[in-house]
Amino acid sequence: MTKADFVDAYAKKMEISKKAAKENIDALCELVCDVLADGDDVRLSGFGTFKTVQREARKGRNPQTGEEMDIPASIAPKFSFSSSIKAALNA
Numbered sequence: 001m002t003k004a005d006f007v008d009a010y011a012k013k014m015e016i017s018k019k020a021a022k023e024n025i026d027a028l029c030e031l032v033c034d035v036l037a038d039g040d041d042v043r044l045s046g047f048g049t050f051k052t053v054q055r056e057a058r059k060g061r062n063p064q065t066g067e068e069m070d071i072p073a074s075i076a077p078k079f080s081f082s083s084s085i086k087a088a089l090n091a
Helices: 003-014 018-037 085-090
Strands: 041-042 048-055 058-061 068-070 074-081
Touching: 003 018, 018 041, 018 048, 074 085
Parallel strands: none
Antiparallel strands: 041 048, 048 074, 058 068
16 A cells, blocks of 8 residues: 555545644654654554664675775664554464
8 A cells, every 4th residue: 555545545544634644644754753862762552653763783694795984883663563553364
């Protein structure tokens, strides 16, 4: 499902315009990004948790040349689904 498909489905489910649905979804995505950038987690009960993880610096290898290279430390986003969604998918 693409974002456009999701916007359409959301608009239909909430009985609102597609424009309003897109604005709602964009606002939610922007808010999650802002909260993660501030170093906090976003916990949505019954859905899951957005959080950030610290990746350490490490050595890597260029797959084309085989040359060893340094990969710098970074912060990466991570999402974990709630146990209720996991259970529903595996039922």
